[in-house]
Amino acid sequence: MAPRKEKAEKVASNEAADLVLDYLRKQNRPYSATDISANLHNKVSKAAAAKLLKEMHDRKEIEGRSAGKQSVYHVIQDPEDAASPGELKAMDIEIQTIKDQIAAAQGEAKSLKAALTNLNATMSTSDLRAAVDVLEEEKAEILGRLAGLRSGSIRPITAEEKVAVDSDAKHWSKVESERAKITKDMWLQIVDCLPEGIDAAEVRENLGLDE
Secondary structure (H helix, E strand, O other): OOOOOOOOOOOOHHHHHHHHHHHHHHHOOOEEHHHHHHHOOOOOOHHHHHHHHHHHHHOOOEEEEEEOOEEEEEEOOOHHHOOOHHHHHHHHHHHHHHHHHHHHHHHHHHHHHHHHHHHHHOOOHHHHHHHHHHHHHHHHHHHHHHHHHHHOOOOOOOHHHHHHHHHHHHHHHHHHHHHHHHHHHHHHHHHHHOOOOOOHHHHHHHHOOOO
16 A cells, blocks of 8 residues: 655644745745645645735735736845846856857867767777788889889780789879878877877887888
């Protein structure tokens, strides 16, 4: 069986008016008797709240107005508490400044997220070094073949074979350039992420990027 809800203890009649008025002052917004009774967890009944609010309104202690089928009440506003046009303008400027700062922060966060995504999608340093080693071997083999062809120590090749060899050389030269660009881009990202005080030249030497 579900536990019974404990009924809120009603406050004494001489305390109810102070409780209602104090609530209106703290909230500083219009409320109906129903709202006040509910928000005070029925410490003041709806009927008692309606009676107290009407009496305080008659005594000019609070202000009230009709809102449909019920009346709402709020504390009397002090004109001196109202913001001046200059203060309102300053608040508008401050609000716009905060909005601009939020927009800038969101843009920076988006850029950083994109940079992180690109970094995660890029080959690791070890993978790059392995790829460079393979390309160096392929380059040496191609240059050796070309040197033999140009020296005349190997039988003359046909025009078709020469075109194929030159095309192959251009292809691998392009691959080498692309890999070199990737290596350069990765190095720039590594430099940007290096902690303060770390020598970039020493890190580059340890990675063997200039070998």
